[in-house]
Amino acid sequence: MRKFEIFVVTAPGLEKPLAAEIAEAGFKKPKMMPGGVRFRGNWQDVWRANLCLRGAVRVLARIGNFQCMHLNLLEKQIGEMSWTPYLRSDVPVKVEVVTQKSKIYHAGAAKERIEKGLVAAVGVPISNEAEVVLKVRIDNNMLTFSLDTSGESLHKRGHKPAVSKAPMRENMAAMFLRQMGFDGSQTVYDPMCGSGTFVIEAAEMASGLLPGRSRRFAFEQLASFDAEAYAGLKVSGTLVPTNRFYGSDKDAGAIRMSVENADRAGVADVCSFEQKSVGEITPPDGPPGIVIVNPPYGARLGDKKGLFALHASLGKALSTHFSGWKVGIITTDAGLAKATNLPLETPFATVAHGGLTVRLFTCEVP
Structure with missing residues (x-):
């Protein structure tokens, strides 16, 4: 199964204990970065990271990148990427863009072009309320695409509706x-x-x-999701x-x-x-x-x-x-x-x- 970069987000300052937890969970060669920890893995690793990492805020799957310096080329280049292994045509997607130090400097304009490219390539519905989020970072003219595989923040375990006024996450x-x-x-x-x-x-x-164990995740709506394989990961003594x-x-x-x-x-x-x-x-x-x-x-x-x-x-x-x-x-x-x-x-x-x-x-x- 193809491996790719997985980035586990945490509260800034907790990268070190998260890296220790990731290593203990059996994920290979975790590396601390500002705001999280990265390692390489496959989709089963993405599912397991969401399911078992207590220090995680969310899990991002880095699915591709390319260089682009002109807004008018962006839609075409999006159409040339392979999206069908990840996105389903019947599941809405939300696109989020941040840009810095790049010739494509207007995040809103880039977002529009990326959305048009996705609709043309996959026929995917675009919605700002979608659970599946495609995060696009444009840095030094390089676009990096990550899927937020978690959905709601992972501190929401799914079995704690009652919270105090100033809760510890x-x-x-x-x-x-x-x-x-x-x-x-x-x-x-x-x-x-x-x-x-x-x-x-x-x-x-x-x-x-x-x-x-008590909640759903955004990755369950991706084309890469295998419900039977995931059910096996949820079994624990x-x-x-x-x-x-x-x-x-x-x-x-x-x-x-x-x-x-x-x-x-x-x-x-x-x-x-x-x-x-x-x-x-x-x-x-x-x-x-x-x-x-x-x-x-x-x-x-x-x-x-x-x-x-x-x-x-x-x-x-x-x-x-x-x-x-x-x-x-x-x-x-x-x-x-x-x-x-x-x-x-x-x-x-x-x-x-x-x-x-x-x-x-x-x-x-x-």
Whole structure:
């Protein structure tokens, strides 16, 4: 089966843990790039990457490129490309174009010519609402064509409709857990669990559940899709974790969301959620594990006073009760991390998250 370049997009700053995950999943020679990781593979690798990579945002299949310096030649060159191995004449396509440092400098005009070329070549319907997206990058007069094989962002696992006000995305949670050294064997506790993302993600990882098991993908509408072969990839053994996963939150609504989400994800049997404030937290029974938390950041200056008190309360509870536990705190503000009075360090890159830049601070509680 022919191989081509596959580019797995992630949140900027999480390329390194994603590359480690890709290598562990058996994909060959992953190479980090800004905003993601690339490797070579075939269509089954594309399907498997969407289905099993927890740190991925989306998976792009690089299907071709050519050089073009004149807008009036673009439609003709599109018609000369081989599209039938990828696109179906009965499935709409959306075209997205970005251009830089090129003689074809007007993205909108290029988009129109590419769309006309596709209609002439394949008879494919064009729609801005289509799930199948053809991404075209024009850089130094070279056009590179990539199919977005994911559809909706891969952080949407398909079994978590209930979310809190400022949710941690599942793909980011998985990579932060990986950076904390989580391998499925440790107890994980989130004392500000919101809708349960860290707890549920850890429980799924420990249970060997595929992150994409509950959802559909754009690649299912491509000409290259083989439903029978894909069904074989979805079969996976389920592990039974010997440890449990815990979350608490002062908000009763958050606890209800977490319980519902864990049930939908199929991990309710290994997750426990309890309503309590951060000042009241105590460790569950068993050996020390991992505490990971995404506290409020306080984007507005007026929020900060209360947040310093909140972080101090969290730090005091951890120092008093969680000796030997590994702690990870995600925040935008080193001052808030310092307010915990824990010996936190920042060994990892900053990560783009919702227009902000966050960082994972970590330590072992003395």
